[in-house]
Amino acid sequence: MPYSLPQDKPVTFRERIYLPEVLRGLAVVTRHFLRNAFFSRDANPDVLARDRRLNLVTTVQYPEERVAYPPGYRGLHRLVPREDGKPRCVACYMCATACPAQCIYIEAAEVPGDPIEKYPFRFVIDELRCVVCGFCVEACPKDAIRMDTGEHAPATYTRAEQVWDEKRLLRGPAVSYQSDPWLEREAPGVPAADLARMRGAARPFPGNAADEYSQTPGFSPRALAAEAKPRAR
Amino acid sequence: MKRFYGMAIVIGAVLGGLVALSAGFYLAAGALAGLAVRLGAPPSYGAALANVLTLMLVLVMVLASLLTVAERKWSAAMQDRIGANRIKVFGSAIGGIPYLLADALKMLTKENTVPATRSRLLFELAPVLSFVPVFALFAVVPVGPQVTVLGQKVALAVFSPDAGILYVFALASLSVYGTALAGWASNNKLGLLGGVRAASQMISYEVSLGLSLVGVLMAYRSLRLDEIVLAQGEPALGPVGAIGFLLQPLGFLVFFASAFAETKRAPFDLPEGESEIVGYFVEYSGMKFGMMFLAEFVEIVILAGLVTALFFGGWHPVVIPAETFRGWFDSPLLYGAVSAAIFVAKMVVLCWLQLAIRWLLPRFRYDQVQTLCWKMLLPASLANIFVTGAAVLLDPSLQLLAWIGVAEIALLAALTVAAGRAPAGATEAHGAHAAEH
Numbered sequence: 001m002p003y004s005l006p007q008d009k010p011v012t013f014r015e016r017i018y019l020p021e022v023l024r025g026l027a028v029v030t031r032h033f034l035r036n037a038f039f040s041r042d043a044n045p046d047v048l049a050r051d052r053r054l055n056l057v058t059t060v061q062y063p064e065e066r067v068a069y070p071p072g073y074r075g076l077h078r079l080v081p082r083e084d085g086k087p088r089c090v091a092c093y094m095c096a097t098a099c100p101a102q103c104i105y106i107e108a109a110e111v112p113g114d115p116i117e118k119y120p121f122r123f124v125i126d127e128l129r130c131v132v133c134g135f136c137v138e139a140c141p142k143d144a145i146r147m148d149t150g151e152h153a154p155a156t157y158t159r160a161e162q163v164w165d166e167k168r169l170l171r172g173p174a175v176s177y178q179s180d181p182w183l184e185r186e187a188p189g190v191p192a193a194d195l196a197r198m199r200g201a202a203r204p205f206p207g208n209a210a211d212e213y214s215q216t217p218g219f220s221p222r223a224l225a226a227e228a229k230p231r232a233r
Numbered sequence: 234m235k236r237f238y239g240m241a242i243v244i245g246a247v248l249g250g251l252v253a254l255s256a257g258f259y260l261a262a263g264a265l266a267g268l269a270v271r272l273g274a275p276p277s278y279g280a281a282l283a284n285v286l287t288l289m290l291v292l293v294m295v296l297a298s299l300l301t302v303a304e305r306k307w308s309a310a311m312q313d314r315i316g317a318n319r320i321k322v323f324g325s326a327i328g329g330i331p332y333l334l335a336d337a338l339k340m341l342t343k344e345n346t347v348p349a350t351r352s353r354l355l356f357e358l359a360p361v362l363s364f365v366p367v368f369a370l371f372a373v374v375p376v377g378p379q380v381t382v383l384g385q386k387v388a389l390a391v392f393s394p395d396a397g398i399l400y401v402f403a404l405a406s407l408s409v410y411g412t413a414l415a416g417w418a419s420n421n422k423l424g425l426l427g428g429v430r431a432a433s434q435m436i437s438y439e440v441s442l443g444l445s446l447v448g449v450l451m452a453y454r455s456l457r458l459d460e461i462v463l464a465q466g467e468p469a470l471g472p473v474g475a476i477g478f479l480l481q482p483l484g485f486l487v488f489f490a491s492a493f494a495e496t497k498r499a500p501f502d503l504p505e506g507e508s509e510i511v512g513y514f515v516e517y518s519g520m521k522f523g524m525m526f527l528a529e530f531v532e533i534v535i536l537a538g539l540v541t542a543l544f545f546g547g548w549h550p551v552v553i554p555a556e557t558f559r560g561w562f563d564s565p566l567l568y569g570a571v572s573a574a575i576f577v578a579k580m581v582v583l584c585w586l587q588l589a590i591r592w593l594l595p596r597f598r599y600d601q602v603q604t605l606c607w608k609m610l611l612p613a614s615l616a617n618i619f620v621t622g623a624a625v626l627l628d629p630s631l632q633l634l635a636w637i638g639v640a641e642i643a644l645l646a647a648l649t650v651a652a653g654r655a656p657a658g659a660t661e662a663h664g665a666h667a668a669e670h
Contacts, residue, residue, distance in 0.1 A: 017609075019486065020649040025593045026586075029311045033589065036310040040236035056313045 032056060074134045074147040076154075077125055079169040083201055084194035087170050088144035088180075091118040095136035095145055103129035104136060114189035117182060123166035127153045143175060143205075176202040248574060255377060255573035258287040258389055259566055263382030270385070280387040285372075288389060292577070293371050297530040300584055301336060302329045304530075307585065308592045340523035348419055348516045355418035360517065360524040363411025366404045367532045373397045374538040375459040377573030378548055380565035389573050390459060397458040398450065401539065402443055405495060408532075409435040412497070412504060412513050415525070419516035427512035430599070431497060431504035437606040438494040444614035445487035448621035449543055452480050452634060462547030466555030469635045476551055477544030480634045482641040483617045485544045487610050492539070493587065494602070496532040500594035503602060537583035538576075545579050548572035 014020055039054035045065045047058050060067055069075065079087045091108035109121035130153075136145050149172065156162055176183065176198045182190055183199055190198075262283040269279030302317070306329045309316025318326035320335055347356065377389030394400055409432055416428015450456060452475075453464040461477075469475035478485050494501040505512035514525045541547060549555050549572070562568035597605065624634040 014648050014651065017648070018605075019645065020651070022590075022594065023645070023649045026589060029589050029593050032313060033307065033310045036313060037307075038237050038240050039234075041315070057315055058313060059315045061315065 069150050073150065074132050074137075075149045076127065076151045077130075077136070077145055077147050077164070077169060078149050078172045079120075079123060079166060080144050080146055080172065081170050081174045082176055083174045083198045084190065085170075085174075087120060087123070087166065088142050088175065089120045089123060089140075090142055090144070091120040091123075092141065094139040094141060098135040098139035100133060100135065101129045101131045103127070103131075111187070111189035114187055117187055117189055120166055123169060125164050125169060126162065127164055128159060128162045142180075143177070146172070148172070174201070177205045178202045179205045248578060251574035251577050252570045254291075255389070255577070256566060256570035258284070258292075258573065259377065259380065259382045259387060259569050261287050262387040262389065263385045266385035266387050267383055276385050276387075277392075280385070281391050283387075284389060284391040288374075288376055288391060289368065289371055292376070293368065293531060293534050296534045296580070296584070297527055298333050298337075299330070300530045300533060300588070301527075302332050303584070304588055304591075305329060305332065307588050311589065311592050337523075340520050340526075343519040345519035345521065347518075348421065350420040351516065352418040352420065355414050356516075357521075359411050359415035359418055360521045360528075361411070362414060363408055364524045364528040364531070366407040366411070367528055367535055370401060370404045370535045371538060373400050373458050374535070374542055375462050375547060376538070376576050377569050378463075379459075380569035382566050382569070388459065389569070393457055393459045396456055397461075398446055398456045401458075402439075405442070405492075406435070406439050408495075408528075411525075411528075415517065416504075416513035419513075421516050423510040424513050424515045426510050427504045427506065427515070430506075431513055434497075434501065434503060434602055434606075435495055437603060438491040438610075441487055441606060441610040441614050442491035442495065444611065444618060445484045445491060446543065447614075447618045448481045448484040449477055451618075451621050451625050452477075452631060458542050462542050462549070465546045466549045468554050469631060470639070472552055472554055474546050474549055474551055474555065475631055475635065476546040476549075479638045479642075480631060481544065481617070481621065482638050482645070483613055484621070485540070487614045487617065488543070489540060490605070490610055492536045493590065494606070496529065496536060496587075498529060498533070498587070499591045500597050501602060502596055503599055506596065533584055533587050534580065537580040537587065540583050541576055541579040545583070548576040550575055 036055055036057055041055045041057045041059075042050040042052070043061070043065055044050045045060055045067050047060060047067070050058070052058075079089055082088055091106055093106055093108075096102075096104040096106050103126040105122065105124040105126075106120050107122040108118045111117040111119050132147070134147055137147055153162065178184075180198075180202065181187070183195065183202060186195065262280045265279035265283035266276035267279070269282075270276050306316040308314075317329040317332050320326065320329075320331040322331055372391040373394065375388060375390040375393065379386055379388035381387075412431040412435070413428040416424040416426070416431065419425075449461065453461045455461055455464065465474050465476045467475050469479060473479060497504050505514075514522055517525060545551065550558055559568060562571065620637060621634060624637055625631070627633055
C-alpha cells in the first residue's frame with residue numbers, strides 16, 4: 001500500500017519556539033521515569049494481563065520468567081511410550097519418508113518372539129536439521145511421535161548433543177488405544193501383565209486432531225477461544 | 234509499594250550520606266589547611282589541595298562514573314524497560330552499579346588499536362585535551378559555603394578567582410581542541426568530519442553561551458561564582474531567594490541549551506552521530522576511547538554544577554531565606570555539610586534532567602543546529618541582555634527583574650499548558666486522515 005505523509009500544518013508561534021513542546025515531552029518522560037523507578041514491576045509472564053497502573057514495564061526477564069508457549073506449539077519431538085515403557089513406534093518409516101529435512105533416521109528390528117511386530121532398534125532425530133514442520137507427527141499412523149514437549153531446542157556446546165537418539169526421545173506420558181494391534185491380537189512379545197495394564201488404560205482412537213487426548217495435555221480449540229475472549233476485550 | 238518504600242529509604246540514605254560526605258570534605262579541607270599553616274604556607278594552599286582531592290577526584294569522578302550506569306538505568310525507566318541488571322553481587326543487581334566496574338575493566342583490557350597513518354603526538358594528546366579542560370572547570374564551582382572548621386576558614390571550592398566566569402568560558406572553549414584534534418589526528422575522513430562538526434558547532438554556541446551569562450553578571454555585579462551564589466541567598470520575592478532562574482529564566486534557557494550543545498550529547502550529538510559518521514573518536518579504542526566517553530559524563534556533572542551555582546541558588550535552600558537557614562544550625566561544620574549536600578542534590582537532579590533531555594529529543598539536523606544557535610539563542614540572549622540591563626538600571630534592588638522573570642516563567646507555562654489542549658475534534662480528524670490511507 002503506498003504511504004503518503006500527511007501535510008504538515010502551518011507552524012504556529014508556539015511550535016516555532018519549540019520549548020513548550022520540549023517541556024511537554026519532558027513531562028511525559030518524567031512521568032514514565034517516576035512510575036517505573038518508584039513502583040515495582042508486575043512480573044506476570046502473561047504481559048497483556050500485567051497490572052500496569054503504576055509501573056509500565058513490559059519486559060519479560062527471559063531466563064527467569066518465560067512466556068508460556070501457545071497450545072499447539074511445536075517443540076522438541078518425543079517418542080510416545082506405551083504403559084510398559086516401550087515406544088509405540090512400529091518402525092514403519094512414514095515419518096522419515098515425510099520429513100522434508102530428512103532429519104529422522106530409523107533402523108527397524110523384529111520384536112523377539114513375535115513374527116509380525118517391528119520396533120525401532122535405532123530412532124535418531126537430528127534437531128539441528130529439523131525444520132519443525134510437524135509433518136512427522138501428521139504422518140505417524142500410530143500416534144507414536146509428537147512435538148508436544150513444550151521445549152524448544154536447548155542450547156548445547158557440541159553439535160553431537162543435538163542428535164537425539166531413541167533413549168532420549170522416549171519420554172512423556174504413556175498412551176494406549178483400543179485399536180492398537182498389539183492389544184487386539186495379544187502380541188506374544190509383550191508380557192501378559194503389561195498387556196492387561198495397557199488394555200486397562202486404552203482409549204478409543206481420536207476421531208479428530210483436536211481431541212485432547214491426542215494433543216498437548218490441556219489443548220482444545222474451544223478452551224483456547226474461551227481463554228482468549230476476555231483478553232481481547 | 235514495597236519498592237516505593239525501598240526507594241524512599243535509598244533516597245534518604247543517599248541524602249544522609251551526602252551530608253556525611255560533605256562533612257568529611259570540610260574536615261579534610263580544614264585539616265590540610267591547618268597542616269599548611271604549620272608548614273608555613275598560606276592556609277588556602279592546603280584547603281585547595283584537599284578540595285582538589287575531595288571535590289574533583291571523589292565527587293566529580295564518582296558522579297561521572299555513576300552517571301554511566303545511571304544513563305542505562307534511567308533511560309530504561311523512561312522507556313518502560315528494566316535496564317542493565319545481569320551482573321549480580323550476592324544475587325542482587327544493586328541498581329546496575331557493578332556495571333561500572335565491568336565497564337572500567339573492559340576499557341582497560343581492550344586491545345588498543347591505532348591507525349598507522351595517525352599523527353602520533355596529537356593522536357595520543359587528543360583524549361587528554363578533551364578530558365582535562367572540562368575536568369579543570371570544576372575548580373571554580375563553589376560547592377559549599379565558607380565556614381570555620383578545625384580553626385581554619387575553608388570553603389568547598391578549589392579556588393575562587395576574580396575572573397571566575399571568564400575562567401569557565403576560557404576552559405570551556407579549550408575543550409574543543411581535544412575533539413577537533415582527535416578527528417584530525419586519526420587521519421580518518423569520518424573522524425575529521427566529526428571533528429569539523431564539533432569545532433563549528435562549539436564555536437557557534439560559545440557566542441550564545443557567553444552572552445547568556447551577561448545578564449547574570451549584571452544582576453549580581455560579580456564574576457566570582459561564590460559571590461554570585463551568596464547574592465542568590467538574598468530574598469527577592471517573599472521567602473524565595475534571588476536565584477538566577479527567577480531573575481534570568483531566559484538566560485537560563487539559553488545557557489542550558491548552549492552548554493548542552495557544548496557537551497556534544499543528543500540532541501546536539503552531531504560530532505558523534507553514531508548512525509551516520511561514527512564521529513571524532515572513530516579510531517580510538519581501549520582507555521583512550523574511555524577517556525572521551527568519561528569526559529562526556531564529566532561535562533554533564535560540570536554543567537550541572539555550573540547551572541546549580543549560577544541559576545539555582547547554589548548551596549542555598551531556595552525557598553528558605555539564607556539567614557533563617559543558617560540560624561538552624563549550631564555548628565558551622567553541620568551548616569556547611571548540609572549546604573554542600575543541598576548543592577550536590579541539586580546537581581544530581583540537573584544531571585537527571587540532562588539525561589532526560591538526551592533520551593527525549595532526537596538528533597538535530599546540522600542546519601537546525603546552526604539555525605537554533607544563530608537565529609534563536611543569539612537574538613534571545615541579546616534581548617535578555619537588553620531587558621536585564623534596563624531592569625537593573627531602573628531598579629537596582631532587582632525587584633523589577635524578579636517580576637520580569639516571573640512574567641517570563643508564567644508566559645512559558647501558559648504556552649506549555651496551551652500546547653497540551655489539542656483543539657476539539659483534532660483527534661477525530663487525525664483518525665479520519667489515517668483511515669484514508
